[in-house]
Amino acid sequence: MDNDLRHTAIHEAGHAVIGRVLGMGCGYATIIADDDSAGHGIVGDPWQILGDWEQRERYRDASTVFHGRMMSFMAGALAEYEFFGTCEGGDGDDQWQIVMMAEDGAAVPKRSGIWEADRDRHIDRLRTRTAGLVRRHRGRIAKVADALAECGTLSSEEIDALIR
Template structure:
């Protein structure tokens, strides 16, 4: 039986949230309540807010690491759909736009396309590692429809995974 659009949205948004939290990124909330063109969204702050959050927790990282963490979290929505449901329903256009913009900000000897391919591989591995948490959160968001940062923190006992190695 094919998954519904709602189920794809739940898994997609749960993928973003779980991987962001696993990477130590702050997540300000998530919803699967449609809003204009979006079927749902997870609020992940920009790299400057991420760096401030890390500094407050005495974790010292650079801007490149924060951007790469955001890219992995943005990629995790589609990758979670593929891993758990077998395909991406196609609602990741905005994610792809932001990913391409962020890839341009990262100094690298690789082209943005090469870097994207490498980071997608890292994202797939993270999604597989945290699949149970993604499925658990997708089930929870299906019931509650929206979750705050406090609720997400309480629900997820995801071990923090170090941000991807330099690509």
């Protein structure tokens, strides 16, 4: 397997594993390139996830699901750093998603005058927590990445079975 494909497999496995660890509704993952990306994984809509949690009587503040979603997006690049010491790029959409959730204010409450500094500190704290989760679940990430390298695409059910 070439190095770029291995980076992509680790990146997408990072999203898939950490999203599930955090209880996010996650779908399939692929390392098959399309017009927009070298691969991608599906992390559910935050409002749908919140609704699913409530149906299971798991009541949380809305910010919890946004934090989890932000951490899921962070996990791709952080998995690359954990495995290779570098990120090959390709996480521009992930970064955009993280900033958009922070800008929305659902994940980081806005306070006048100091919001941008608070937002950046908050994102840094989430990134530190996510890096810890990536280290803790490194074996699961490697297992999913190996399966992605072999199959190209894994369904939600296949990923769930691999990380049990």
